[in-house]
Each structure stands twice: as structure tokens, then as C-alpha cells.
Amino acid sequence: GAVVSQHPSWVICKSGTSVKIECRSLDFQATTMFWYRQFPKQSLMLMATSNEGSKATYEQGVEKDKFLINHASLTLSTLTVTSAHPEDSSFYICSASGRASGEQFFGPGTRLTVL
Amino acid sequence: DAKTTQPTSMDCAEGRAANLPCNHSTISGNEYVYWYRQIHSQGPQYIIHGLKNNETNEMASLIITEDRKSSTLILPHATLRDTAVYYCIVLRSGNTGKLIFGQGTTLQVKP
Numbered sequence: 001g002a003v004v005s006q007h008p009s010w011v012i013c014k015s016g017t018s019v020k021i022e023c024r025s026l027d028f029q030a031t032t033m034f035w036y037r038q039f040p041k042q043s044l045m046l047m048a049t050s051n052e053g054s055k056a057t058y059e060q061g062v063e064k065d066k067f068l069i070n071h072a073s074l075t076l077s078t079l080t081v082t083s084a085h086p087e088d089s090s091f092y093i094c095s096a097s098g099r100a101s102g103e104q105f106f107g108p109g110t111r112l113t114v115l
Numbered sequence: 116d117a118k119t120t121q122p123t124s125m126d127c128a129e130g131r132a133a134n135l136p137c138n139h140s141t142i143s144g145n146e147y148v149y150w151y152r153q154i155h156s157q158g159p160q161y162i163i164h165g166l167k168n169n170e171t172n173e174m175a176s177l178i179i180t181e182d183r184k185s186s187t188l189i190l191p192h193a194t195l196r197d198t199a200v201y202y203c204i205v206l207r208s209g210n211t212g213k214l215i216f217g218q219g220t221t222l223q224v225k226p
Binding site: 004043 | 153156157159160161213214215216217219
């Protein structure tokens with residue numbers, strides 16, 4: 001199956017700093033990628049839909065100025081958490097669309113801890 | 116997209132079949148049933164999807180009732196590595212692919 005990678009797999013940062021997370025489709029081109037967030041013992045929550053070459057579409061309640069998404073190529077989308085605070089500590093997961101509309105290939109996730 | 120209802124948790128003995136139910140009584144004619152699973156601290160993994168016919172692949176079988184109001188995911192010979200949270204998601208054909216995850220079923224496979 002298609003492979004999606006994320007980097008870094010985990011990151012610890014100080015409050016107020018910005019953190020960039022990369023999501024790459026390794027063996028296929030992904031015109032659409034998705035970013036999710038997952039808090040402990042909770043389900044995944046969709047944050048935004050990222051389309052190559054255009055602005056991301058954010059879900060209700062997700063601050064677009066805080067979570068900057070860039071999808072500059074067909075194999076790379078990035079999520080930057082700006083001015084991170086402890087409440088932003090979470091497991092961030094990206095996915096890329098497959099052939100069927102609901103088939104998505106997920107990355108392994110990035111665990112962000114903000115001190 | 117239609118809402119789904121799944122049991123919170125289930126246990127299964129290793130080597131036995133695991134049958135995970137999902138209720139989607141408000142499903143529309145053009146909505147598919149997708150199943151994903153998430154092993155602890157990993158990204159979700161696609162398992163299978165179907166519209167109205169039963170489907171089978173190397174991972175699992177999907178049985179959809181004739182009225183399409185419910186479905187069952189079957190793992191024929193569960194192993195300890197199948198311990199995970201299983202999500203049943205209904206998605207309209209042609210949807211942009213936005214998956215809305217519910218709470219899912221935590222399947223614990225026991226030796």
C-alpha cells in the first residue's frame with residue numbers, strides 16, 4: 001500500500017516557540033492531504049484539508065493563523081504550530097487520499113509536547 | 116454523512132473470529148461504509164470498505180445487511196496484533212474524503 005511519512009515523530013518545545021511538522025507521500029502523488037489532532041484517550045479530530053497549490057480548508061473551531069498549513073508539492077504538506085502552548089500538546093496525524101474517496105493513507109503521527 | 120454507533124469495547128480470544136458490529140441506520144443510498152483501525156500510538160490504517168455487497172480482502176471481511184442499516188467487520192483469525200480501536204465510518208460517494216471519526220470499538224485480543 002501507499003506510504004505516508006511524518007517528521008519528526010516526536011518533538012518537545014518551549015511555550016511560545018513554533019514547530020513545523022512534515023507529511024510526505026513517499027510513493028505516490030497526493031493532491032489532497034488531511035491533518036488530524038488526537039488528545040489522549042480521545043478520537044481523531046479533523047483539523048484541516050490541504051490541497052496542493054491552494055489554501056487549506058480549516059474545520060470549525062481550528063485557528064488558521066495558529067495552525068499554518070502549506071501544501072507546496074504533490075508529495076509534501078507541512079503543519080506549523082505557531083506560538084505553541086501546553087494546550088497544543090497532542091498527537092498530530094496527517095493522511096493522504098487514495099483512489100477511493102474515503103480511502104486514506106495515514107502517517108505514523110507526531111507527538112508534540114509543549115513545556 | 117450518516118452517524119454510526121459502535122460498542123465501546125469488545126474482547127476476543129486469540130485465533131478466534133472477531134466480529135465487530137456497526138449501526139448506521141440513517142445511511143443513504145450513495146454512502147459507503149469504511150472501516151479503519153488504530154493501534155496504540157500509531158496512525159490509523161485502512162481496512163476495507165463497501166456499498167451494499169459483502170467484501171473481503173486479505174485483512175478482513177465486511178458484511179452489510181440487506182437494508183444497509185448495519186454492518187459487521189470480521190477478522191477471521193484474530194491475533195494479539197489485532198488489538199486496536201476499530202472505527203466504522205460512513206462516507207458519501209464523491210465526498211472530498213473528510214473522515215469523521217467517532218469513538219470506535221476497542222478490541223482486546225486475549226491469549
